[in-house]
Amino acid sequence: MTQQNEQIELKDSERQKCEVWTRVMGYHRPVQSFNIGKKGEFEERVCFTEKSAQGHGEIHRTCCGR
Template identity: 45%
Template sequence: YTGGTVLHIFMGEEAPDRDGCKLLVKRVFERSRLPYVTITPTFSICEDHGYIRGKQRNCPRCGKETEIYSRIVGYYRPVQDWNAGKREEFEERAFYDRRIQEILA
């Protein structure tokens, strides 16, 4: 395999705890021949209240608009700063929240 072979797991807001992440990575490598995996929870940042789990366009505490962060080509950036094509790709991503919970069970 080359560095171009990677499984991107977009978790939405349901990122498992540390032990769950360890188990997920272990099972991916035990059950596949993939050499690389990324686990990408999406999160939002409120200017006043900080970190918020998942894709929240507005802060649930104060209602202010937030910045939504996700991974793009290996690093986290605010989605609003992505080019139009990458923003569209973000909106079309399949999130694995429930399937991951089944794998970890």
């Protein structure tokens, strides 16, 4: 097996928009359908691990997919 380190590049015309969904109040909803206030809340969210909730870990933004 050989590994290839080639970068795949797409033209803008070959790309498609990605729809982001999130869970709010037990329901999954597309972020696009949020009002301006809820979109702002979504952008300010921080994810945490169980340890950080107990004060033993760090807060990680990357777990939210951003």
